[in-house]
Amino acid sequence: MDDLGDLGAFLQSRRAQVTPASVGVAVGARRRVSGLRREELAQLAGMSVDYYTRLEQGRATQPSEHVLDALSRALRLDQAARAHLHRLARLGSRRPPLTHYPAEVRPQLRQVLDAMPGFPALIINHRVDMLAYNRPAGTLYCDLDSMPAAERNLARMIFLDAERCGTYFDGESCREDTVAHLRQAAGEFPDDAELAALIGELSMGSRRFSELWGAARVRVRSHGPKRFRHPLIGVITLHQERFVLPDGSGQELITLTPEPGSADEDSLRLLANLDATPASGPTAATTTGRPGA
Structure with missing residues (x-):
């Protein structure tokens, strides 16, 4: 690496x-x-x-x-x-490097998540830590509430814990996008020791990650279709939009919406009905380090 x-x-x-x-x-x-x-x-x-x-x-x-x-x-x-x-x-x-990358999510952003009860929405940072999410997102990603907060990282889920939940239907495309995102983040936040540790962990734990990282591809996918495979509803296609926050924190708001009137909208509604956990608004997850930190 x-x-x-x-x-x-x-x-x-x-x-x-x-x-x-x-x-x-x-x-x-x-x-x-x-x-x-x-x-x-x-x-x-x-x-x-x-x-x-x-x-x-x-x-x-x-x-x-x-x-x-x-x-x-x-x-x-x-x-x-x-x-x-x-x-x-x-x-x-460049300007002096940041020494702290906030894992906290502003209350106003949590209110935004709370105002989106009909479709998955989440806040990630440049390390693809899932810092906060609403109930539909927690359910779509196979019950995030059951996962320790420090392990709620999309890259770890994709490369190191795929057996837990084969969330993405287009697995290889998602792996390529994730590595390209981290490569982009490495250029924007080169002084982030936790990002370096994450990339080292993924390189040691996943041969495919190491191969993709070595290719040095950079890509930012701001919007487009995402297909998910959920054990309860099967394959569902949602449209992803990513909104980068302008405060330099590296945080992004991601929304995943179905086509109105589509079978995917019905599937998402069914998934919400199958979720027996009482709704409790957006969930905050402070990911400050590697699993177990």
């Missing part, structure tokens, strides 16, 4: 994923590497091999916007990965 805020490691990982044929680089029959060599990428980006090597080795700091854009084009980065590259390059000149 590379350092969370390591520009060089990110460049090296993405360079290894670009095939010479995809960028018009001719190769010989005895070539041993599948990705681009440093000199090939430097030529594509219009810079010297020495300068690119110093960037990858961390000996060159604060590259210009022009250099970053040239590298983005040469590496065929999409918009999310390009923004991540620029964030990594700015780490040396």
